[in-house]
Amino acid sequence: MVPSASEQNEDSSISREQIIWQVVCTIPPGRVASYSQIARLAGLQGLARFVGRTMSQLPEGSDVPWHRVLKQDGRIAFPPDSNRFLHQKRRLTEEGVLIKNGRVPMSQFRWEP
DNA sequence: GCGATGACTCCTA
DNA sequence: CTAGGAGCCATCG
Numbered sequence: 001m002v003p004s005a006s007e008q009n010e011d012s013s014i015s016r017e018q019i020i021w022q023v024v025c026t027i028p029p030g031r032v033a034s035y036s037q038i039a040r041l042a043g044l045q046g047l048a049r050f051v052g053r054t055m056s057q058l059p060e061g062s063d064v065p066w067h068r069v070l071k072q073d074g075r076i077a078f079p080p081d082s083n084r085f086l087h088q089k090r091r092l093t094e095e096g097v098l099i100k101n102g103r104v105p106m107s108q109f110r111w112e113p
Numbered sequence: 114g115c116g117a118t119g120a121c122t123c124c125t126a
Numbered sequence: 127c128t129a130g131g132a133g134c135c136a137t138c139g
Contacts, residue, residue, distance in 0.1 A: 035121050039134095048121040050135045055120050069120075077120040084120080118138085126129085 016044060017054045024055075027068045029095045031111040032104050034072045052077065067091040074103035 019042045026041075027033050035048035035055075044050060055066055067088040071077050078085035080102070092099060097108055 036123095039121090044135095046122085046134060048134080049119075050121090052120040053136060058120095066120080071120085072122060088120095116139095119136095121135105122133085124130105124132085 016042065016050070017057065019043065020051055020054050021058065021062075021064045024064050024066065024069060027065055028111055029065075029068075030097060031108055032068045032070050032074075032092065032097060033111065034070055034109065035077075036072055037110070038069060048072075068095075068097075070104060070109075074106065074109055076102075 020038060023038050023041045024033075035051045036046075039045055039047045039051045042051070051069075055069060058064055058066055069077075076085050076088050078088065089099060092104070097104060
């Protein structure tokens with residue numbers, strides 16, 4: 001087989017999106033992770049932005065616990081007045097995640113793989 | 114092809 | 127604490 005330079009593979013190996021979602025699924029309830037950490041565990045260190053963009057493409061009703069992904073400083077990536085923000089915050093609270101002053105303490109920020 | 118935008122992060126002042 | 131700049135990738139006009 002001669003590899004073409006402009007060959008776009010959709011299904012060739014698991015796409016980065018799939019890996020990212022898979023990593024997110026490994027986050028246990030009661031814990032959270034940052035976009036950068038997800039990127040690192042997915043082998044895409046430094047591509048936190050790509051992780052965020054991938055999350056935006058995640059369809060609703062998915063099994064992926066997207067609400068457990070926060071910014072590096074422990075804050076939710078959505079505007080505080082946004083509906084998504086309230087939804088995510090509520091989801092986290094229901095799982096027992098402590099949110100102090102609008103952000104999650106580092107003690108819950110990382111989990112042991 | 115380029116600039117702007119987006120569920121980001123880091124460094125410096 | 128806030129502000130600005132740079133780096134990263136994919137999508138859109």
